[in-house]
Amino acid sequence: MILGDSLETESQLLRRMAMATLEQQIADAEKEWLASWKKGPTRTRWTKIPLQAGDTAPDFELPDSTGKKVGLSSFWDGKPALILFWRHYGCSCGRDRAVRLQDEYAKYVELGANVVIIDQGEPERAAAYAEKNKIVCPVLCDPMCQVYQAYDLLEGKTSQVLFDAPDEFLKRNLKAGKNLQESRHGNEKASVDSPWQLPGEFVVDKKGIIRLVYRYQYCEDWPDPLVLFAGIKEAIRENV
Numbered sequence: 736m737i738l739g740d741s742l743e744t745e746s747q748l749l750r751r752m753a754m755a756t757l758e759q760q761i762a763d764a765e766k767e768w769l770a771s772w773k774k775g776p777t778r779t780r781w782t783k784i785p786l787q788a789g790d791t792a793p794d795f796e797l798p799d800s801t802g803k804k805v806g807l808s809s810f811w812d813g814k815p816a817l818i819l820f821w822r823h824y825g826c827s828c829g830r831d832r833a834v835r836l837q838d839e840y841a842k843y844v845e846l847g848a849n850v851v852i853i854d855q856g857e858p859e860r861a862a863a864y865a866e867k868n869k870i871v872c873p874v875l876c877d878p879m880c881q882v883y884q885a886y887d888l889l890e891g892k893t894s895q896v897l898f899d900a901p902d903e904f905l906k907r908n909l910k911a912g913k914n915l916q917e918s919r920h921g922n923e924k925a926s927v928d929s930p931w932q933l934p935g936e937f938v939v940d941k942k943g944i945i946r947l948v949y950r951y952q953y954c955e956d957w958p959d960p961l962v963l964f965a966g967i968k969e970a971i972r973e974n975v
Contacts, residue, residue, distance in 0.1 A: 765927055768825075768926045769912065788945050789944065794807050794943070799861075815970035819851070822932060824925070849872075861874045890933060895933065934951045936963065947962070
């Protein structure tokens with residue numbers, strides 16, 4: 736997580752997470768957003784062949800919204816998993832995806848899949864966000880974005896993230912960014928975490944093999960649920 740212009744180590748971040756109140760976590764996440772806004776996106780292209788269908792899914796142990804450490808592989812233990820990588824908590828695309836997920840979730844379960852969200856927040860923020868947006872599945876926390884990077888999810892350019900915004904935002908004007916953050920402070924649109932991280936959705940079969948990769952090309956590039964349904968069916972069929 737970025738604070739000012741410096742990078743925290745994982746141990747520093749975990750220590751701060753344990754000590755910080757929810758309000759302090761939000762304040763720190765706002766600092767990260769502004770520093771990232773000032774710096775601009777840095778991971779906009781792959782330097783190696785990205786993770787793709789047929790590859791082994793990277794496994795991590797992450798805290799859930801209660802703070803309990805959970806192995807990501809536990810979600811594909813015995814059945815396929817649908818892994819949903821979220822953008823930052825202030826982005827409307829996340830709230831819209833939560834509504835879509837409510838409509839789709841029963842079908843994922845009917846098909847025999849586990850569903851899990853990976854986000855950029857800490858457990859306290861994840862719990863508050865999940866309650867407010869009626870998240871229907873477990874949430875795992877990746878504030879260092881290590882799992883995002885392991886699954887080769889890129890950062891978006893302004894044209895991918897702010898395509899419907901005025902030119903001052905497309906140009907990444909610092910004053911405009913500060914004004915935007917100030918206008919959203921204290922509400923559900925708060926500018927927190929990385930403004931550039933793009934989402935993605937993956938289907939992993941019960942052997943830990945990725946069967947479907949969907950990386951967003953822009954922040955509202957939601958997949959057709961029929962594609963995800965088919966990916967889950969394929970994951971089950973390939974293991975028969």
